[in-house]
Amino acid sequence: MGLGSIGSMLAGYLVENNEVYGVGRAWHINAIRGRGYLLMRILFKSEEKKVKLAGVSSSISDFQDQLFDCIFVCVKAYDVRNALRELVDNNVKGTCYVFIQNGIGIADIAKELLGDANIIRAVTNNGANIPEPGIVNHAGLGETFVGGMYGSEKEYWARRVSESLESVGLPAKYVDNIRYYLYLKLTINATINPLTAILRIRNKGVAEISELREIIAGVCREIEEVARAEGIRLKNTFKTVLSVAKRTGENISSMLQDVLRGRRTEIDFINGAIVKLGRKHGIATPFNDMLYKLVKALEKAKSYEA
Ligand SMILES: NC(=O)c1ccc[n+]([C@@H]2O[C@H](COP(=O)([O-])OP(=O)(O)OC[C@H]3O[C@@H](n4cnc5c(N)ncnc54)[C@H](OP(=O)(O)O)[C@@H]3O)[C@@H](O)[C@H]2O)c1
Numbered sequence: 001m002g003l004g005s006i007g008s009m010l011a012g013y014l015v016e017n018n019e020v021y022g023v024g025r026a027w028h029i030n031a032i033r034g035r036g037y038l039l040m041r042i043l044f045k046s047e048e049k050k051v052k053l054a055g056v057s058s059s060i061s062d063f064q065d066q067l068f069d070c071i072f073v074c075v076k077a078y079d080v081r082n083a084l085r086e087l088v089d090n091n092v093k094g095t096c097y098v099f100i101q102n103g104i105g106i107a108d109i110a111k112e113l114l115g116d117a118n119i120i121r122a123v124t125n126n127g128a129n130i131p132e133p134g135i136v137n138h139a140g141l142g143e144t145f146v147g148g149m150y151g152s153e154k155e156y157w158a159r160r161v162s163e164s165l166e167s168v169g170l171p172a173k174y175v176d177n178i179r180y181y182l183y184l185k186l187t188i189n190a191t192i193n194p195l196t197a198i199l200r201i202r203n204k205g206v207a208e209i210s211e212l213r214e215i216i217a218g219v220c221r222e223i224e225e226v227a228r229a230e231g232i233r234l235k236n237t238f239k240t241v242l243s244v245a246k247r248t249g250e251n252i253s254s255m256l257q258d259v260l261r262g263r264r265t266e267i268d269f270i271n272g273a274i275v276k277l278g279r280k281h282g283i284a285t286p287f288n289d290m291l292y293k294l295v296k297a298l299e300k301a302k303s304y305e306a
Helices: 005-014 026-035 077-089 106-114 154-167 178-199 204-208 210-229 237-247 254-260 271-281 286-304
Strands: 021-023 038-042 047-051 055-057 067-073 093-099 118-124 127-132 135-140 144-150 172-174
Touching (some): 005 021, 005 047, 005 135, 077 106, 118 154, 118 178, 154 172, 178 237, 178 271, 178 286, 210 271, 254 286
Parallel strands (some): 038 135, 067 093
Antiparallel strands (some): 038 047, 118 144
């Protein structure tokens, strides 16, 4: 559900061992249908793969009343609620649902709409993009952590999802503390993403511009405090952020790309989520609040450009 960048990439690998169907937007689906396959370019191997899915559609109603083993929900965080409503309204069910979004709070939205379903969370370090309709680039290979969040068979399904990814060549690991991995990635997304988007800089700027140190430290400290109140112990987040910014130095972060394209960002589920949780636990989060508000303003800034 949501055959975009990461959804197309996952589908491109999973077809090897599974019957995979994809629901996405008409511009991508029509190009796949026109060509007869989804073209996946594995950039780090200089390989191309012609991917034949069992079925693609731009309308979930084509799958009405069907039950799938596993539904990968691959829309952006702010579209999860709508995508799930469409699934529910069309009586499309999964024995489990996998959520791959960056950010936190997604599984709770899923629980609200799906009740007792097996809700699996995945944190992925792969990189994918769609350079043109019908084509997906797998730009960077990274590990995916998979863990159960809700449902009576969550552990069984999280293990199966992790094994399925591994079996098609995508490094994956089942973890019994997926919330730790969600918060760890959140720390990186809550610093590198907004700072690169606000300043319009490549990731290495976050590591090299000394004036940013105090801000990064403040954001990290607040996230560590909020995480502790939620029962998660994070350590050395400041150092981790700097080393990731250095290692991915030439990258243009996904949030900066969204801002440059005039698209909505996922800030509500990143710094915005920390501000909300801070309020719930009585923890002050001024650094996260400032970055959150600046990025929200950025989303509206296009029509005010000087
Ligand atoms: N791309 C990566 O490398 C990467 C890496 C790690 C994590 N992630 C996470 O993965 C999630 C997805 O990111 P992405 O980069 O794959 O986003 P994306 O390229 O925008 O893909 C999402 C696709 O789903 C479509 N969509 C939204 N609602 C839909 C619906 N109800 N039915 C059918 N299609 C729908 C979107 O269309 P519209 O644009 O028209 O709404 C878009 O084409 C994000 O939370 C992101 O943080 C991505």
